[in-house]
Amino acid sequence: MANQVLRKLHLIGIGGTGMRPLAEIAKQQSYDVTGSDQSRSDNIERLIAAGIDVKHSHAAGNLPPKPCTIVISSAIKEGNPELKAAVEQGYPIIHRSDLLKILMEHKKAICVSGTHGKTSTTAMLAFMLHALGLDPTAAIGGELVGLNQASFVGSGEYFVAECDESDGSFLKYDPFLSIITNIDLDHLDHYGDIEGLKTAFLTFVQKTHKDGCAIVGWDNAIVREIMSSYTGEKLAFGTRIGSEVRGTRFKSMGRNVAYEAVVDKTLIKGEAALVGKHNFQNILTCLSVAHSLSLDLEKAAKALSQYPGVARRFSLMAEIKDVKIYDDYAHNPGKIRSCIEGARSAFPSERILVIFQPHRYSRLETMYNEFMQSFGAADEVFVLPVYAAGETSTRDFTPARVAQDIEESSEVKAYPYATELLKSRLSHQQLPTVLITIGAGDVWRLSQEWKEFLNGSESEKKVPPIKPKA
Numbered sequence: 001m002a003n004q005v006l007r008k009l010h011l012i013g014i015g016g017t018g019m020r021p022l023a024e025i026a027k028q029q030s031y032d033v034t035g036s037d038q039s040r041s042d043n044i045e046r047l048i049a050a051g052i053d054v055k056h057s058h059a060a061g062n063l064p065p066k067p068c069t070i071v072i073s074s075a076i077k078e079g080n081p082e083l084k085a086a087v088e089q090g091y092p093i094i095h096r097s098d099l100l101k102i103l104m105e106h107k108k109a110i111c112v113s114g115t116h117g118k119t120s121t122t123a124m125l126a127f128m129l130h131a132l133g134l135d136p137t138a139a140i141g142g143e144l145v146g147l148n149q150a151s152f153v154g155s156g157e158y159f160v161a162e163c164d165e166s167d168g169s170f171l172k173y174d175p176f177l178s179i180i181t182n183i184d185l186d187h188l189d190h191y192g193d194i195e196g197l198k199t200a201f202l203t204f205v206q207k208t209h210k211d212g213c214a215i216v217g218w219d220n221a222i223v224r225e226i227m228s229s230y231t232g233e234k235l236a237f238g239t240r241i242g243s244e245v246r247g248t249r250f251k252s253m254g255r256n257v258a259y260e261a262v263v264d265k266t267l268i269k270g271e272a273a274l275v276g277k278h279n280f281q282n283i284l285t286c287l288s289v290a291h292s293l294s295l296d297l298e299k300a301a302k303a304l305s306q307y308p309g310v311a312r313r314f315s316l317m318a319e320i321k322d323v324k325i326y327d328d329y330a331h332n333p334g335k336i337r338s339c340i341e342g343a344r345s346a347f348p349s350e351r352i353l354v355i356f357q358p359h360r361y362s363r364l365e366t367m368y369n370e371f372m373q374s375f376g377a378a379d380e381v382f383v384l385p386v387y388a389a390g391e392t393s394t395r396d397f398t399p400a401r402v403a404q405d406i407e408e409s410s411e412v413k414a415y416p417y418a419t420e421l422l423k424s425r426l427s428h429q430q431l432p433t434v435l436i437t438i439g440a441g442d443v444w445r446l447s448q449e450w451k452e453f454l455n456g457s458e459s460e461k462k463v464p465p466i467k468p469k470a
Contacts, residue, residue, distance in 0.1 A: 006102065008068040011035035012083055013076050014054055015043040017119075018164065021139040021151035022071070022099050023047055028153040029103065036062045036082060046148060060085030071099050074167045077390070097169035100139060100161060104173070107137060107159035110289065111173050113204055114181030114217070115165075116334045121181055121282045122162040123310045126152050128286050129160065131303035132295060136160055142310040142329070163204075165197075170204055176212040177292060178205050179285060183222040184334045185367055194222075202226045208233075215288045217281060218243045235292055237284040245288040250280045252345040255316070259283060263291050270301035275314050276342020312444060314339060314436075318451040322432040324350075325454075327447045331359040331440035333370035337377070343434055344377040351431045352377065355417060355446055357384040357439030358402065361393035372402075372409035381406055381414040382422055387441025426454065 009026055011019050014035025020043045027033045027050055036055040037044055044054055055062040062082055063070075070086045070093045078084070086093055112122045119142040126138030135154035141162045143150050152160075163170035183201055185194060205214045205226070214230060216223050219238035227234060237245040248267075249260035252275070259280055261268045272283060283304055290300035309315065312329040319325070324347070330339045336356075343352055354375065358364055364371060364386065375381050383399040383406065399416035406414040415421060426433065437447045 006031075006069050008032040008064065009034070009071055009099070010062075010064050010068050011071045011096075012058065012080065012086075013037055013073055014047060014052070015039060015041050016073055016075060017043070017141045017150070018073055018096055018162075019071070020047060021141070022096060022103065023052055024050060024149075024151040025103050025137060025139060025153050026099070027052055034064050042143075043150075046150075058082045063089065063091065066091065069094060071096055074169075075389075095169060097164070097172050101172050103137075103139070104159045104161065108157050108176035108209075108212075109173055110158055110160045110177045110179065111163040111170065111175035111204075112161065112179045112181070113163045113165055113170050113201070114179070115184040115332065116338065117181040117278060117282055117285075118162045118164075119329075120279065120310055120313050121179070121285050122160055124282055124286050124304065124307050125289055126160045127307050128290070128300055128303045129156070129158060130154070131306065132290075132299060134158060140310070142312060145308040145311055145315065147308065165200060165204070168200060171200065171207070173204075174207055174209065175204075176209045177289060178208040178212070178214045179289075180205060180214070180216045180223055181281065181285060182217045182220040182334070183226070184220075184332070185370060198222060198226050202229060205230055206232070213292045215285065215292060217285070219281070235288050237288045238281070243284075245284050245291060247280055247284050250277060252276075252342075254346055261287055263287055263297055266297060268297050268301050271305050272307060273305075274307075274309065275346045276338055277345065278338040278342060314342060317447040318454065320451065320454040323426055323454055324432075324434045325447050325451055326434065326436045327444045328436060328438050329440055330438050332363065333367055333374040336371070336374040336438060339436065339438060340375060340377040343436060347432075347434050349431070351379045351433045353422070353425060353433060353435045354378045354381045355384065355422075355435070355437045355443060356381055356406075357437075357441050357443035358386045358397065359440040360389050361386060361391045361395070361397060364397055365393065365395065368405075369409070372405045375406050375410040375412050375414070378410075378412050380425070381410075381412055382417040383414060384417045384439070384443060387439060387443070389441070422450075423453070426450065 015037035034053045070091045073096045112118050123140045129136040135156035136158045137154050138152040138160040140150050208214045213233045215235045218236035219240050236243045239247045245263050247261045251258045258271045314328045317325040328339045330336045383403040386397050403414040437443045
């Protein structure tokens, strides 16, 4: 594709978590960037503040004059009026993964893949490399807490990127370091079955540069299985014997963790402001990268102790009257389980209440039993209607049905979301309580509303039930 065309970009759905960092990096690399999105959000406001022209709609009239390349994500469907007009008018159209590949050219790509932990690991890696003075470029699928940024744009040789397996687009990249955090059931609507998923990850890791390294989570059985067919340089991390970077001690201390890891016979001790054992895996991933790049491991651990976290990854929203309110983006069974178990380990004596918003019918259809079994560490679960994201289903996924199945499978009390019921729990709590909103849709709004209620500003009102988008 002609370079003169690519210098002008228009991103449809520019406010998406996977699109915003690409827009920011392209802008900093002197591309002419515009975009559009139906919603007004913090992401959009940040892009506008960065000097990017964003239209608040999807319409044919948003298209800039040619020559211009249109960039879309998998969330933009054929019926989108802006995309349809771009096709009719002959604009070149590329997927966001194609743009990421272009932006990574002339850099050593550190590609982070896996069913769980991609965003947190990518953010943690980028933060560590930045703190160590390597001046990386990074595209992160979330915002670093307190820094209001979803990207780094540096002059260093490394480009850290979250690489999405959900649509197979991660196979487009040529990683210098390929990272697989874990592989669990997900995205079977794209791959068909677990064997298709395994084949994709094996293909991904086999694209690792001959001078690079595959960095893989050795505690995951599927990862170990596919790596038996890999003949290149490998560095395994985990708590399991056979891990070259092996975690030997992990202790939760409320909102902090302490850990020890052995890296090439060297004992590394550290602390981090994180919750949950899954974050230990993310720390081990970062130490593995540091070891692979021959960086100072003690300095790497010190950098990780300053890591601020990513928005919507067990983010503390409020602490009021013995109630802590957290929000988490978890939207598949493994992430939900890790989130709740992390909360339980951090707050073992507190009651844990979960507001769960299922995300997409297709995900429920392919992993329903796994979802239902993911809530065992909670005390009570309140189920919202499915955030459909444009999908439809003929199956019964009403909150009442889902709640009943969660109760039977996870052996916890579960109910359709009801404002008054949850209000009674929070108003007359017998134990200190952790309330977690969980889901990839707009359930996070409820964390704000319950914060207002507990602060007293809504004491005479009913907290309105959330109304998921179609």
